[in-house]
Amino acid sequence: MANGPLEARHGTSRRPDRPSEHPRPGGVDDATVSALGKLSAALEVVEDARGALYHFHRLSGMADLNLQDAVRELRDAGHADLADDIDRTLVGRDIVDGRWSFQLVEAYDAQYWSVFHDVEQHARETLGLEQHVFEAEMKVSEQRDDTQD
Numbered sequence: 534m535a536n537g538p539l540e541a542r543h544g545t546s547r548r549p550d551r552p553s554e555h556p557r558p559g560g561v562d563d564a565t566v567s568a569l570g571k572l573s574a575a576l577e578v579v580e581d582a583r584g585a586l587y588h589f590h591r592l593s594g595m596a597d598l599n600l601q602d603a604v605r606e607l608r609d610a611g612h613a614d615l616a617d618d619i620d621r622t623l624v625g626r627d628i629v630d631g632r633w634s635f636q637l638v639e640a641y642d643a644q645y646w647s648v649f650h651d652v653e654q655h656a657r658e659t660l661g662l663e664q665h666v667f668e669a670e671m672k673v674s675e676q677r678d679d680t681q682d
Contacts, residue, residue, distance in 0.1 A: 548676040555669035558661050565660055570667025576653045583646050590634040600624055 535541035557566060601624055607616035628634045657664065 546676060547678040549678045551673065551676060553666075553669045553673045555663045555666045557666055557670065561660065561662065566662070566667050566670065569656060569660065569662055572653055572656055573665065573667065576649055579646060579649045583641065586638055586641055590638050593628060593634040597624065 535545075600619075604616045604620045604624060607613075607619070628637060632640075
């Protein structure tokens with residue numbers, strides 16, 4: 534029986550009989566699970582940063598292609614000197630000294646992202662934990678039916 538109008542319409546989120554999908558191995562304490570949960574959360578932020586970097590790479594490439602179109606149109610409109618000046622100054626320019634955006638992505642992947650992945654995996658394997666144990670335990674805790682007296 535539903536306890537309120539929302540629960541009557543949508544059902545309950547409580548699943549007290551559902552076990553954890555990633556059970557904690559015996560002997561692993563809360564502090565260890567918490568620390569690996571924070572390491573996992575940090576890796577997720579690195580994944581977001583990597584996505585932003587790829588987005589930056591794609592936007593930079595689109596800007597360069599649009600710039601080339603603008604230079605071509607300026608030339609076609611009779612402004613060859615201005616088009617040439619812009620072309621020599623900006624078309625194909627390095628994002629940072631010596632590097633285009635794809636090189637920033639490659640360096641990030643090789644020097645940081647892949648190392649971060651390896652560190653997180655090594656820590657989990659060393660401590661005998663699967664991914665997302667912290668979150669799996671949170672799911673069980675939040676779906677427990679603590680509201681019943």
